[in-house]
Amino acid sequence: MAKERVERRLAVIMATDIVGYSRLMEADETRTLGAIKRLQACIVAPNISARGGRIVKLMGDGSLVVFNSAVDAVDCAISLQKKLASYQKDLAPDDRIVLRIGINLADVVIDGDDLLGDGVNIAARLEASAEPGGICIADVVHRQLGGKSRSAFLDGGAISLKNIARPVHVWHWKDAPIVRPSALSALARTSIAVLPFENLSGSPDQTFFSDGITEDIIGGLARFRSLSVIAASSSFSFRDKNAGLKEIGRRLGVTYLVEGSIRRSGERIRIAAQLIEAATGTHLWSEHYDRNLTDIFAVQDEVTRMIVSTLVGQIESADLRQALCKPTTSLAAYELYLRGLVHLRSYGPDDNRQACAMFEAALQRDPQFALAHAHLALTRIALHGYGNAPPDILDEALALARKAVSLDEGESGCQRMLALIHVNRREFELAERHYRRAYQLNSNDANALVQMGGLLARRGKLDEAMQWINEGFRLNPFPPPWYSAALGNALYILGRYEEAAAALKELPNPGPFTCARLVACYAQAGNARATEEARAQLLKVCPDFSTEDFIRRGLLLERPEQLDLFRQGLLKAGLPE
CATH class of the missing domain: 1.25.40.10 (Tetratricopeptide repeat domain)
Incomplete structure (x- = not known):
């Protein structure tokens, strides 16, 4: 018996998922199902149909949609997110239906009305990588877009996706809303993120050193209870990204940013640091330090002291001494x-x-x-x-x-x-x-x-x-x-x-x-x-x-x-x- 031929074709796949679906269902199953049905009928399905998309599969908490055009898929995704936000603007945040959307372009296997293959799996993984209310697209999709549409996305770099062998280069919709847990402590403190200091030494092997200096400054600032300091792994996720400082500040949800560089040459080192108001991009303070390597910890202390002083003014001497603790005296x-x-x-x-x-x-x-x-x-x-x-x-x-x-x-x-x-x-x-x-x-x-x-x-x-x-x-x-x-x-x-x-x-x-x-x-x-x-x-x-x-x-x-x-x-x- 001849082997049945597998039908394949190139397709744009859009995967969507409802954020916190289980929580919404647990809180009020009837209301949640009713809200999903209304949004599906009045926003989701019409937007997909208007751009030539076809819903392949509907799950309780998401969907799989196929398009012939990357431009149409991205336009649909942006329209969906904007209309969902506008339609639900009068609802309490915990009652809103919020989507994550991922889009991929790939060769897929046709199985009746279903789509199969790695391209579909990658679309689902991209959806999981999107922010709540956001859109994450593969680089191959981004390359199909025109200039205006391209500029609506920020470079997310190459990321590893679960059960996908190779890293995938992704882009994130820059107008995704900021979604933060409602924590009273977040409102009570000035927030700051220290971006990874750039290694200008000419040797990639020295990146660990500049990263260590950055983390020490984060650690020094974090000792002050009046400051809410973003953890290093979040700050470092913006290394080598094209996102501007305003956008980084928006995505991290902080008031201030610190950026800097380290140049090491022989037995000398120069550290430059700047304090920036995130919302405006205004440089509030900058300084550089030229020192022998034996003075590295004094330089770290001085940078930390100046940043903190700019942010919170007078600090009690006991707190200052605690912030300036040295990890060791041996370089x-x-x-x-x-x-x-x-x-x-x-x-x-x-x-x-x-x-x-x-x-x-x-x-x-x-x-x-x-x-x-x-x-x-x-x-x-x-x-x-x-x-x-x-x-x-x-x-x-x-x-x-x-x-x-x-x-x-x-x-x-x-x-x-x-x-x-x-x-x-x-x-x-x-x-x-x-x-x-x-x-x-x-x-x-x-x-x-x-x-x-x-x-x-x-x-x-x-x-x-x-x-x-x-x-x-x-x-x-x-x-x-x-x-x-x-x-x-x-x-x-x-x-x-x-x-x-x-x-x-x-x-x-x-x-x-x-x-x-x-x-x-x-x-x-x-x-x-x-x-x-x-x-x-x-x-x-x-x-x-x-x-x-x-x-x-x-x-x-x-x-x-x-x-x-x-x-x-x-x-x-x-x-x-």
């Missing part, structure tokens, strides 16, 4: 520490081992370097499976973390690392005590906020847990992937299974424990197809998976009913006990 140790951080934050198979070597080398040069002790403690348990590390490794990590705190009791990062070691030792009460101490020392450490929220969820304090996690995401609107693990775990315990699955799907290179959590989410949500797909993926990664082994080794939970909740989800999916 060689500091460089090794920075290199260790680069490896610790990466996902390569050898990165944890290399990070460990860097932190150990830093301590050989400066045995009193508190943060190096703290990060070495974390790296040691990371090398051995975190909470599954042997008892002697966990004991050694605890000793290192305690040493770090004793060397610098005022450094919030040391307190946070000690708390994290206690979490992995399943000493939850001690962990909470040190996370609260870390927060007292530095309320702007988004990592501490999210980790604290994750711990509180494990302890059954669910309402408080979500407050901490949401505040962490507010301070760090472009967070590292591990934030999604804390959020997903908390949402699962709350019974918000679809949202938990969406969060966990953000994690890159998921291992067996993440795959198992996804299986439990889908099973509890009653999504049979997704459950089966996730189950197959889990058994492919871990053929000898055991539910009881996962409960014993894969979960750091305090309450028996939470363990049972995961057990129910896994057994419901048909996984072996």
